[in-house]
Amino acid sequence: MTLNMGPQHPSTHGVLRMILELDGETVIQASCDIGYLHTGIEKECEQKTWQQVVTLTDRIDYLCPLTNNLCYCLAVEKLLGLEIPPAAQWMRVLLNELTRINSHLIWLGTHSLDLGAMSLFLYCFREREDILRIFEMFSGQRMMTSYFRIGGLALEPPRGWQQAVGKFIDAFPSRVDEYEDLLTRNPIWMRRTKGVGYAALEDLLDLGVTGPMIRAAGLAWDIRKSEPYSSYEEFDFDVPTRTEGDVYARYQVRVEEMRQSARIVKQALDGMPSGPYTADAPQVVLPDREKMKTQMEALIYHFKIVTEGFRVPEGEVYQVVESPRGEMGYYVVSDGTSKPYRVFIHGPSFGNLQGLPKMVEGRLVSDAIAVLGSIDFVLGDVDR
Amino acid sequence: MTLEIAPEKIAAVCRYLRDELQFVRLSAVTAVDRYPAEPRFEVVYLLHSIVRNQRLRLKCRLPGEAPEIDSVTGVWRAANWYEREVFDLVGVRFRNHPDLRRILMPEDWSGHPLRKDYPVTGQKYNYTGEAL
Numbered sequence: 001m002t003l004n005m006g007p008q009h010p011s012t013h014g015v016l017r018m019i020l021e022l023d024g025e026t027v028i029q030a031s032c033d034i035g036y037l038h039t040g041i042e043k044e045c046e047q048k049t050w051q052q053v054v055t056l057t058d059r060i061d062y063l064c065p066l067t068n069n070l071c072y073c074l075a076v077e078k079l080l081g082l083e084i085p086p087a088a089q090w091m092r093v094l095l096n097e098l099t100r101i102n103s104h105l106i107w108l109g110t111h112s113l114d115l116g117a118m119s120l121f122l123y124c125f126r127e128r129e130d131i132l133r134i135f136e137m138f139s140g141q142r143m144m145t146s147y148f149r150i151g152g153l154a155l156e157p158p159r160g161w162q163q164a165v166g167k168f169i170d171a172f173p174s175r176v177d178e179y180e181d182l183l184t185r186n187p188i189w190m191r192r193t194k195g196v197g198y199a200a201l202e203d204l205l206d207l208g209v210t211g212p213m214i215r216a217a218g219l220a221w222d223i224r225k226s227e228p229y230s231s232y233e234e235f236d237f238d239v240p241t242r243t244e245g246d247v248y249a250r251y252q253v254r255v256e257e258m259r260q261s262a263r264i265v266k267q268a269l270d271g272m273p274s275g276p277y278t279a280d281a282p283q284v285v286l287p288d289r290e291k292m293k294t295q296m297e298a299l300i301y302h303f304k305i306v307t308e309g310f311r312v313p314e315g316e317v318y319q320v321v322e323s324p325r326g327e328m329g330y331y332v333v334s335d336g337t338s339k340p341y342r343v344f345i346h347g348p349s350f351g352n353l354q355g356l357p358k359m360v361e362g363r364l365v366s367d368a369i370a371v372l373g374s375i376d377f378v379l380g381d382v383d384r
Numbered sequence: 385m386t387l388e389i390a391p392e393k394i395a396a397v398c399r400y401l402r403d404e405l406q407f408v409r410l411s412a413v414t415a416v417d418r419y420p421a422e423p424r425f426e427v428v429y430l431l432h433s434i435v436r437n438q439r440l441r442l443k444c445r446l447p448g449e450a451p452e453i454d455s456v457t458g459v460w461r462a463a464n465w466y467e468r469e470v471f472d473l474v475g476v477r478f479r480n481h482p483d484l485r486r487i488l489m490p491e492d493w494s495g496h497p498l499r500k501d502y503p504v505t506g507q508k509y510n511y512t513g514e515a516l
Binding site: 206207208344384 | 386408411414417428430441461462465486487489490497498
């Protein structure tokens with residue numbers, strides 16, 4: 001029997017269409033049909049100026065918007081050869097880790113909702129609400145923040161941000177303990193996730209899978225450690241791994257990652273350097289608003305940057321960051337004008353979904369739901 | 385580091401890089417349309433070696449008329465969807481690909497949207513519904 005797990009389905013985490021060949025309840029063959037969320041972002045990027053593309057990048061992996069911003073900004077800053085001040089770098093790390101916690105909370109809530117542990121969904125979203133309020137405090141937006149710009153941050157951090165972030169991060173580890181109390185030794189959870197969705201590490205790497213799924217299969221590969229960016233080398237954190245490679249191992253890895261991210265946020269909060277929040281590059285960075293209103297040069301720079309945009313020297317770069325889902329990369333090609341020539345977005349979920357048939361074939365349909373949740377994909381990443 | 389490879393040799397080069405130099409991961413296959421320069425298409429392979437902690441970029445230039453290149457799905461299975469995406473959006477054909485069909489656009493779409501001569505506003509399309 002061929003079953004269409006169609007684009008509209010509460011468990012497909014977006015508009016993913018899976019076509020399952022079933023024999024009773026066992027999946028014989030699974031294939032994915034993607035493209036329902038394709039909005040042509042890559043083509044759109046070629047029509048906008050370099051700074052305008054930042055708002056497009058938010059919407060690619062919409063559950064970790066700041067990570068997308070960071071990756072794109074780092075790529076263009078490499079092409080421009082900009083030096084970002086430490087305060088901006090540390091703030092980027094802090095907000096990036098809050099975004100990772102945000103994304104993992106959504107994963108945990110929706111994954112457990114799929115498998116029946118419905119109350120956890122609301123607890124995770126209660127925490128997420130605090131994070132979204134923090135983002136709103138910083139950038140005025142809850143989700144599509146576009147807070148990182150080429151050259152640093154969009155705005156100066158608001159007054160009182162340390163209290164808000166501190167309050168959240170002090171309470172957070174005990175909340176993670178609450179979630180673990182509910183799930184980790186829960187016999188139903190263990191029956192549904194242990195041994196489910198296993199694939200060998202070599203197969204996963206060969207199929208293009210990245211991120212927590214690789215770490216749950218035994219390889220301690222984290223781009224924050226192997227190819228550090230934005231001053232991650234100054235932070236002290238562990239990379240959790242497991243060896244079993246099943247859905248339960250991935251659950252443990254991601255929960256542990258939430259704790260490690262909280263550790264990084266605490267370090268960033270305590271040790272935040274002072275200084276400017278944008279690079280010293282008047283050709284690229286918008287001048288201070290008050291200066292723009294009173295000084296002629298600032299006004300001219302502002303006008304030129306906003307209308308024409310700045311030029312980026314010819315060249316290309318492939319910048320990777322560790323997004324909550326895996327290796328997110330931006331391959332940016334510049335031809336010397338004020339608009340990108342080509343922006344290729346390597347969304348981690350695109351590669352992760354390629355591993356799906358391997359993990360699901362030969363197992364029951366309900367295991368397929370558990371595996372879908374454990375892959376933690378976002379269709380925006382997949383389809384762009 | 386970027387290497388420019390002759391398109392006929394790409395499969396052999398990739399196999400060598402995977403087996404001898406431990407470039408076990410293919411990050412992505414993508415393409416850049418250099419219209420109106422000839423050769424028009426630049427297929428880019430982004431490789432990664434975890435053991436050596438190195439990344440490598442391979443580029444192949446293909447002509448604008450009927451661009452074709454060997455598929456590397458025999459070397460890394462990850463290439464499967466990436467090459468489908470390049471075929472779909474740019475129009476480069478991959479020889480010996482197990483399943484070369486459109487991946488992001490609807491199956492009966494005509495044209496390749498990411499080409500420079502394809503309009504940003506797209507084209508009119510009547511959704512007819514697809515077979516299972």
